[in-house]
Amino acid sequence: MTEEKKTATTELEENEAPAVHEPKPLKEPIVRIVKREDMKFAQRIAVRLTGIVLALLVSAIVIYAITKYNPITVYETMISGAFGTRTRIWSTVKEMLMLTCIAVGLAPAFRMRFWNIGAEGQVLVGGIVTAGCMIYLKDLPSPVLFAVMFCASMLAGALWAFLPALFKAKWNTNETLFTLMMNYVAIQLTSFAVAKWENPFGSNTVGVINQNTRAGWFPTVLGTQYFLNVVLVLLLTVFMFVYLRYTKHGYEIAVVGESENTARYAGINVGAVIIRTLLLSGAVCGLAGCIAVSGASHTISTSTAGGRGFTAIIVAWLAKFNTFTMLLISLLLAFLDSGAGEIASKCKLNDYASQMIIGIILFFILGSEFFINYRLIFRKSGKEAA
Amino acid sequence: MAETAIALKHVTKTFGSVVANDDVTMEIRKGEILSLLGENGSGKTTLMNMLSGIYYPDGGEIFVDGNKVTIRDPKDAYELGIGMVHQHFKLVDVFTAAENLVIGIDSHKKLNRKEIAESMRWICEKYGFRMDPEKKVYDMSVSEKQTLEIIKVLYRGARILILDEPTAVLTPQETEKLFAVIRNMKEDGKTVIIITHKLHEVLSVSDRVAILRKGAYIDTIETAKADESILTEMMVGEKVELNIERPEVKDKKKRLTIQNLTCYNAEGVKVLDDVSFNVYGGEILGIAGVSGNGQKELLEAIAGLQSAAPEAQIDYFLPDAEEKIPLLGKTPRQIRDLGVHLSFVPEDRLGMGLVGTMGMAENMMLKDYRSGKSFFVGKKHPKELAEKIREELGVVTPGISTPVRRLSGGNVQKVLVGREIAENPTVLMTAYAVRGLDINTSYTIYHLLNEQKMKGVAVIYVGEDLDVLMELCDRILVLCGGKVNGILDGRTAKKEEVGLRMTKLQNDSAPKKKTAKKSEEGAAK
Known part of the structure; x- marks a missing residue:
């Protein structure tokens, strides 16, 4: 061995060779996370309920600490805000149906792992087209007008989803950015439509369309003007559930979502499935726009979608793409929303305070999913320390 | 001590x-x-x-x-x-x-x-x-x-x-x-x-x-x-017979011809270079080579999943007719619709051959879910098939609806091979069929392949364990750098020779007519 190499050796040993004979007093990590797959159905429910109870407790503490109000009163106000009167119940239900409808529209795309975050835009263009029909075709017989409205809004939504789908299928572009940007185009289009249909002049709003004739408004059935909303959304919910679970199309969507390679191996035309699925997804979102305009607000503005296109993403995910669960989640979110609005005005709470409560509750609901999938192991205290 | x-x-x-x-x-x-x-x-x-x-x-x-x-x-x-x-x-x-x-x-x-x-x-x-x-x-x-x-x-x-x-x-x-x-x-x-x-x-x-x-x-x-x-x-934990059987080839029938197959991968790199060989029913053709020398592309080209340069030709011969069907340029669905029973056990079992989040039953219908006119998928037949495979191959799973990705590697492979064999193939292609499997499962797979061979199926076995290739296969094709570097008789070939051919191109294997072209390419570089 040459002199130089010897130096290298000693250096190596000095630098690298650790003092192995005096191991540091290392301790077991305080907490470790372990995956679990064995949780029973009842346990899952129990974890979720615990989550909600904890959320209410923490919110109560926060409410009391900040406002000195009695938390029970605040919760009562929330409930009465959402379900206190017939009008309030319907308003909450209307909101829930909107969220469900959009989430149902997102379900096939998400099932295929196509991140359609353009529901906001798809709803808006559906709404614009519906408003246009109501304004220009108000003299048509009612059934024809409705048929035209439904078809046109679905076409518009489908077109809005078709463009990103085509680019994804042909050139594998990123659908997240594309669908997101399509939202802004839709918002600008809405501004244009509002300017064009302004009524009364100078108000910078469209106002209530066909206030006197009620042409193109969903009819009042069984004493409620939201009858058609309920029927349409429930039909869509059932249809989408069956479509995703029991049809050949649904099977193809699941395979493409899991792995494009597997899909190609199985002889599935991946591009065609992407485009077909997004046409459906966009169409349902477009129809949601129609429901929002013709079945609820009877007007169009840039806030017609009002962020529901994004909230629906949360709904779809929390429901794990099960359309019936979406009804429940939507109800929860709609309840929180109207309840929060109520406490903001009734208890003279700042709007942000009520948003905080919503945040706390959502946080605990999401948190319980973590405890359903993972287990924590804590260091056995004292035993090793000695 | x-x-x-x-x-x-x-x-x-x-x-x-x-x-x-x-x-x-x-x-x-x-x-x-x-x-x-x-x-x-x-x-x-x-x-x-x-x-x-x-x-x-x-x-x-x-x-x-x-x-x-x-x-x-x-x-x-x-x-x-x-x-x-x-x-x-x-x-x-x-x-x-x-x-x-x-x-x-x-x-x-x-x-x-x-x-x-x-x-x-x-x-x-x-x-x-x-x-x-x-x-x-x-x-x-x-x-x-x-x-x-x-x-x-x-x-x-x-x-x-x-x-x-x-x-x-x-x-x-x-x-x-x-x-x-x-x-x-x-x-x-x-x-x-x-x-x-x-x-x-x-x-x-x-x-x-x-x-x-x-x-x-x-x-x-x-x-x-x-x-x-x-x-x-x-x-x-028990005595295992360590010999792989290799029944004599009885009735060799030409099933596939691959001619001048050249393929490029997504990056435009040539991965298969002028590959030509025949595949016969009733024999197991082994394909040896260091991983990544064109094995994947070769099988995928036959399966209709990989495009090839225009001069390439892959023809399929129907079992009882002289008629040949060109396969290249067709999608897997078109190949199926022509009545060609091509089974393929790909290397990436959960990423290509199966859908990991689905159960056995749903995976059974991956290739024929389209059958029948109904808008809905038929779930009865896949369920029966899944139960049958579970029983015959001894798949250990809590149930046929348990997601297959939760199964162990060996059971996943049994599900995949079981499905591919259940289709009554005339050509059965397997890529690294026993990778990661335990000894017992490996021998089950060898046995299944031999069974298919005896039925007259043309079996292509892409493997990495040379000992197994030498024991199981009737002929061994060695791939090196995307070229066919010799086709050896499995019964007489020496392990060292196969190993050498895997890493070094031999002169005898390069087709002579292409030599001029190759030197041109060399000059171009």
């Missing part, structure tokens, strides 16, 4: 409901080469990962040099002088060899490239490696990357080296080189633990063999006192 380097006492590790290591108590002696032998899923890697700080044991104690230690992360392991080379390399592609050595070392010293390179050269010389410190990782072959991983572990001062299935990616020649290095390390007083399931390697390189079965420690025996059948019995 040799000193003890590492002692494990009652070490237990569980993942959810799966017990990966159950009360393992064993010793590793200083300066020995210890083989850790066991079937897949027997907990070898998990056990070693606890020594190298990847996992933390749920119970039990670890002693290094007689001291009780707690290994929380790889850094702790290095401080104790334990280093592990994982099966999947952990290198940064765009860095040089020397740079990769020092990543992650927590030191406030200035980075001295010259010093690093010097130490690296010194390690190489001492143990007989060959490695240029300035070479980038993306320019390295698999075997070079592995070498670098070993140097990295040595550079960090490991006295105890753990190698996880190091030979899985190497040719026989490279394996020999690696073993020479391992012996050098032993000379130098290092302790080496090799995780493997290849028996002949165990016998040729190690001093002692420790055997794990289903997470439990069985025993450690001196290699000198062991032979293949003893080890297998300890590993499996």
